[in-house]
Amino acid sequence: MIKHIAEPKLDLCVDRSIGTPLHQQISERIKGAISAGSLAPGARLPSSRSLASQLSVSRATVELAYSILAGEGYLNRQHAAGTRVELRPIGLPPAPATRSPQPLMPGLASEAAQLPRPFQIGLPALDAFPRKLWSRLAGRHARSLPLSKMVYQATGGFGPLRQAIASHLVVGRGIPCSEDQIFITAGFLGALALIARTLLSKGDEVWVEDPSFSPARHTLELAGGHLIPVPVDDEGINVPAGIALAPAARLALVTPAAQFPLGVALSIRRRSQLMSWAAEAGAWVIEDDYGSEVSRLDRPVSALKRIDFGERVLHVGSFSNVLFPGLRLGYLAVPASLAADFERTSALLPLQQSLLDQMVVCDFITQGHFGRHLARMRSLYAERKDALVDALTDVLGNSFKVKDTGSMHVLLRLPANSDDVVLANLARAHGMAITALSPMGLRARTGPGLLLGFTNIAPDAAKDAARHLKSLLAIPVSPQHRLSRGARMVPLEADISSDALSNHI
The missing domain is CATH 3.40.640.10 (Type I PLP-dependent aspartate aminotransferase-like (Major domain))
Structure with missing residues (x-):
């Protein structure tokens, strides 16, 4: 007879009334418990599925919190042994419980030297540059570099x-x-x-x-x-x-x-x-x-x-x-x-x-x-922006509001209880460079949203890009999240591992 091993419990809660993202609340509370000694080195944490059920959040939210903590050296994640508090050498002080540095807006062009990805902001139309x-x-x-130069x-x-x-x-x-x-x-x-x-x-x-x-x-x-x-x-x-x-x-x-x-x-x-x-x-x-x-x-x-x-x-x-x-x-x-x-x-x-x-x-x-290039870009961007806005409106319907910012990106407003940070990271794991809105506020509560660049999406590719985005947005809500009308959850899909998430933070 196989003996059932009970999942470990974690005394943890989240507060949806404050502006702090849920994954950040989870990671900060776990770090505090480790620093306070209530979570000892080597202690086993609940699985992401179990903790998500306990807190009534999506599994993706817990996965992101665990991945952040693993990347900062607080947790050790192994498939067989589960997720455990990292064992530290004797004499090495625990990691500080102060606020960890936040990433500089994932999705920006300055993030890495790589080809443009769908919806990436901060990039002009590189395919139209006169190289x-x-x-x-x-x-x-x-x-002809002269000595004077x-x-x-x-x-x-x-x-x-x-x-x-x-x-x-x-x-x-x-x-x-x-x-x-x-x-x-x-x-x-x-x-x-x-x-x-x-x-x-x-x-x-x-x-x-x-x-x-x-x-x-x-x-x-x-x-x-x-x-x-x-x-x-x-x-x-x-x-x-x-x-x-x-x-x-x-x-x-x-x-x-x-x-x-x-x-x-x-x-x-x-x-x-x-x-x-x-x-x-x-x-x-x-x-x-x-x-x-x-x-x-x-x-x-x-x-x-x-x-x-x-x-x-x-x-x-x-x-x-x-x-x-x-x-x-x-x-x-x-x-x-x-x-x-x-x-x-x-x-x-x-x-x-x-x-x-x-x-x-x-x-x-x-x-x-320069003047001729600016004139071409104005015309090109108007065409690409209109194509993407039309595609998003057609593919997503009335569930999401698309706002033209008058700039080089559009803003996609999400339902009030969505976690745009988790969604942006999941989208990045699927090859899309999407930027979340909510982390850009200090005291302001912007609500969840996604910044979608259109400059490198050709008009004939706009509909496919919109469908790709919808595959992450239009996921049925799990039963415990039907309290808010129209809410949509973004679960962790089977082909996205915690390592993939941590590589895209």
């Missing part, structure tokens, strides 16, 4: 490129500036690091939109800034709320053209409020103008810097979203009064990329290729 033209321009400079260059960047960018901003964006006000940087985050090193002191308060782009927040925190999450509504960042929270903040980071990730444009009223506050408080406003020249396809939004009569705005642009992110090349336009300060910082904090790349981008702009 032969670019190679010709690069080859010409590589074959082999010595140290100006700290602010390649002079002709700075002039080309200044001219483009004056003509294309209506931003009055000169070459001396332009600084070439290692992409958007390089520009943000340069601003922080020049203007920010440890402990200075910084307004950030809530929700927002988490790598930008991490960059400002690393520089010593004290982040003040300011809520976002239908008019963009809520300036009166920001003033109530931190009236003397040093910096404010905003995305006025198309708020990331929600896509709202900063209203005229809020623009006026923001500029008035900056002038009165002596604060500086960082305008992240990401992809504005190819986004807001329906109604282009003017740059905030264009109405910067008080000289308080620092305008940041990047070629990652309009050319290709492998360049990691961006630029910063600063008020004339700050140009000398930024020159000094640039001399001590070199954040530029390859001189050869700067020369190629300069030719690309001055020879007219």
Whole structure:
């Protein structure tokens, strides 16, 4: 007779009334129990199926929590022995119970050097980039590199490129500036690091939109800034709320053209409020103008810097979203009064990329290729966005709301009790680079949603991509989750192992 071995029990609960994702609650509570000694080294944990039933959550939620803990060294997972608390050598202290670093938005183009995957955000249409033209321009400079280009260059960047960018901003964006006000940087985050090193002191308060782009927040925190999450509504960042929270903040980071990730444009009223506050408080406003020249396809939004009569705005642009992110090349336009300060910082904090790349981008702009490329991309993105929105609407029906953000992604709203983080990780295990919405909020409760990039999905592939996504979304609800009408669960499918999940966190 086979003796039945009872599943171990775990004194654990989750709270659905708070904004913390369920998998994070589970992992944090288990870590706390290990650190407190109530879960001893070698102790066996319930199976994911058993704990999921105990907590009335999906098995995928528990699998994700277990995978995170295994990756951090808290658990040891073996098929025969089950899931156990990791045995640590004598004298080695237990892993700290402090908050573990969060991944920098899985699904971004910067995540790994690999070909674009369906729904990946942060990528332009790489299949439409004029690579032969670019190679010709690069080859010409590589074959005729003069001695003058082999010595140290100006700290602010390649002079002709700075002039080309200044001219483009004056003509294309209506931003009055000169070459001396332009600084070439290692992409958007390089520009943000340069601003922080020049203007920010440890402990200075910084307004950030809530929700927002988490790598930008991490960059400002690393520089010593004290982040003040300011809520976002239908008019963009809520300036009166920001003033109530931190009236003397040093910096404010905003995305006025198309708020990331929600896509709202900063209203005229809020623009006026923001500029008035900056002038009165002596604060500086960082305008992240990401992809504005190819986004807001329906109604282009003017740059905030264009109405910067008080000289308080620092305008940041990047070629990652309009050319290709492998360049990691961006630029910063600063008020004339700050140009000398930024020159000094640039001399001590070199954040530029390859001189050869700067020369190629300069030719690309001055020879007219950049303007023609932007025009092609606007038309192409409008076509691809419409095709994907139509496909999602047709395939998913009325169960999910598809929102056009006016940017280079659409936002798919999920039922209120969905776990978008678990779903995004499962989708990634199936080859789709989907980004979850909820982790982008600090205090804001965004609700669950998925960010779906459309730039690299051809119109004739949109319907297949939508069907692939539906295969994860349209899963019948298990009986214990029928309390919320219309709720959908995403179970762990048989072909997705815990190792596959941990490799995609």
